[in-house]
Amino acid sequence: MIDVMKMFKARMYMKRNEPFLYSWHAYVGYELDLFKAFERPVTKFDVADALQLDEDLLNQWVNVGVSIGHLKEAGRDRYKTWNAWKLPKPKGNNSSGVLLKEMMELHIPTLLSYPEMMRKQERLHFDEEKHAPTVAETSRLLEVLALPKMSRRLKGKDVDTVLDIGCGEGGYIKKLAERFPNTHFTGIEISPAVTEVAKSLTRDNQNVSIENADLWKYKPVQLQGMVMMNNVIHYIDLEKRQDLFTELSSWIKEEGILSVVTPIAGDSDSTPFANVFNSFFSSFDNLYRLPTRQELAQWGKHAGLELLSLQTVIKEGGWYIVQYEKKS
Numbered sequence: 001m002i003d004v005m006k007m008f009k010a011r012m013y014m015k016r017n018e019p020f021l022y023s024w025h026a027y028v029g030y031e032l033d034l035f036k037a038f039e040r041p042v043t044k045f046d047v048a049d050a051l052q053l054d055e056d057l058l059n060q061w062v063n064v065g066v067s068i069g070h071l072k073e074a075g076r077d078r079y080k081t082w083n084a085w086k087l088p089k090p091k092g093n094n095s096s097g098v099l100l101k102e103m104m105e106l107h108i109p110t111l112l113s114y115p116e117m118m119r120k121q122e123r124l125h126f127d128e129e130k131h132a133p134t135v136a137e138t139s140r141l142l143e144v145l146a147l148p149k150m151s152r153r154l155k156g157k158d159v160d161t162v163l164d165i166g167c168g169e170g171g172y173i174k175k176l177a178e179r180f181p182n183t184h185f186t187g188i189e190i191s192p193a194v195t196e197v198a199k200s201l202t203r204d205n206q207n208v209s210i211e212n213a214d215l216w217k218y219k220p221v222q223l224q225g226m227v228m229m230n231n232v233i234h235y236i237d238l239e240k241r242q243d244l245f246t247e248l249s250s251w252i253k254e255e256g257i258l259s260v261v262t263p264i265a266g267d268s269d270s271t272p273f274a275n276v277f278n279s280f281f282s283s284f285d286n287l288y289r290l291p292t293r294q295e296l297a298q299w300g301k302h303a304g305l306e307l308l309s310l311q312t313v314i315k316e317g318g319w320y321i322v323q324y325e326k327k328s
């Protein structure tokens, strides 16, 4: 009986892990541009030759692809990409593949270091410069959902200046700048490489300026109509979060807005994903756990900001947009 249970459990673990194959396969295809290579029917040999890849490993990747429906046999030893709508687009087109890359290269290896970190009672160090470009790109996948909630705060109001702290590639301010041509948008970003990307993507936007700056050493030259801080809180030490809100509040005009995007964890109704984010962030000595709902309310209150709304951006990820108004 016990042996049967053992086998049953082992089978269950394997079954539960099957989705990993889909992600792994899609990740490899994205990273090596293989779905593009197999766009038209082609032999494995020709792809290996053209892209200078190990033919045996490519062969294995193709076999898995056929069995999970990412590739299809096309006769005469040729294969082609199948169900392309499910697969990531090639690199560099704001592709969803960048999320696979972040998961496979950063999140999963980090979570797999848990036993060693726990035994040694040590943390990893998050290499900001190395990961900043990927992280800035994945954050952008939320833009489409969060943007309307930001626009709503600017619409019909005469907001002359907006500041985006930790602006990443500047995706939010670029889109808002196009929508609100009479408002000036400033983005500050600590990573020099990401700052360069933001500058080049907003090159044609007259009402956008991007600066390479650390938020702790920055002060805007004038009071702002709206300050945004999207997906930055987990970079901020817990002890400094209240100070940060107080500081940001002092940069905002009376009746101006503070708009913050962040996942929230720590509630009984937090999603498993929000909780595993915390497992990820806690693995590093320079990243910090997500805020709770209560903390977000409290930091605002102590900084003279009235909580206007707390709305869901992505339920599964536990992502929210929290907006405050500076009290007069």
Ligand SMILES: C[S@@+](CC[C@H](N)C(=O)[O-])C[C@H]1O[C@@H](n2cnc3c(N)ncnc32)[C@H](O)[C@@H]1O
Residues within 6 Å of the ligand: 132, 135, 136, 139, 140, 165, 166, 167, 168, 169, 171, 188, 189, 190, 191, 194, 213, 214, 215, 216, 229, 230, 231, 232, 235, 261
């Ligand atoms: C997860 S990304 C989010 C980018 C963008 N706000 C978005 O939501 O799409 C966080 C960004 O904050 C930047 N950042 C972290 N600490 C910062 C600091 N002290 N000053 C300015 N930027 C910072 C990081 O380099 C990174 O590009």
